[in-house]
Each structure stands twice: as C-alpha cells, then as structure tokens.
Amino acid sequence: MSERSAAPGGLALLESLVNTLDIESGADVLDTADGRARFGLPEEQVGHARELRESLRATLLAHAGHPPHRAVTPLGELLAAAPLVVTVDAGDGSAALAPADGAPLLSRVAAAVAEALVAGTWPRLKACQAADCHWAYYDRSPAGRGRWCSMQVCGARAKMRRYRAR
Secondary structure, three states: OOOOOOOOOOHHHHHHHHOOEOOOOOOEHHHOHHHHHOOOOOHHHHHHHHHHHHHHHHHHHHHOOOOOOOOOOOHHHHHOOOOEEEEEOOOOOOEEEEEOOOOHHHHHHHHHHHHHHHHOOHHHEEEOOOOOOOOEEEOOOOOOOOOOOOHHHHHHHHHHHHHHHO
C-alpha cells in the first residue's frame, strides 16, 4: 500500500513480514507457496509466522504511539525463543548475528531487531495508524512523527474524515 521506500538493513525483513497481510482486503501472502518461499517458510510454520507477524505489528503500533490492534503474544516473549550466535569472519574480523536453531525466520527477526537497536533505527519502524491498514513503514520524517504509511491514501482519508466531522 505504501509508496515509501523499504526500511534499511534487516528492518526490511520485518517490514515485508508485517505487510504480508492486507487488513483491508484480508489477502494474506503467507497463504501462497510463493509468499512463504520469500521467507523460507515451510507450510507447517505458517501459524507461528502469523503469530510473529501480529506481535511485530502490535510493537510497530506502539512505536507510533498507538495501542495494539488486538491481544497478541508480546514480541519479547517470542524473540526469547530465538537463539542467536555471533559469527566472526576470520579474514576481516567482521561480526554478525546468525540463527542458531531450526526456526530461522524467528532468529532472523531477532537478529534484525538487535541490529536495528544498535543502529538506532528500531523505533523508526512503525505501523500505519489507520485501523483498516496498519501497514508497516519506515518513518524517515525529520522529527520521527510519521503517522501513516501513505499520506496520499491513509493520511488523506484521515484528514477528510476529520474535515467531514467538523
């Protein structure tokens, strides 16, 4: 739905995972084999991926100052089950976080959150305030106070509703 550019680094994974569900139409990319393949997700793990997606969405709504869209398992509880290892390249000494288990999507999400925390970009990944959208987007506004995934769609609708209410 958004015309915004993708989130930086590992946050792009989180953004694309949250955006697998179009709340307005009900279409879920995880229902298709191609959609699951984008995340390396076997069909039997779709339920866990959906739980992770909705916990991420609730967290991104909190980043934007909004309550959760529904009751979800807290993201921290889910990520606690994602063991990571620090890998160090012998050639150049560079280090990275990598999955240490058989649930690579959960571990990749945990690694992306950790890297975004270090980079200071984690609070900028938000969910649109529009109740019929909640699309994830990366807030590049100078003050970090973006409210909608798209000013042309969700922002315009909200402003028109407020105008008509007056």
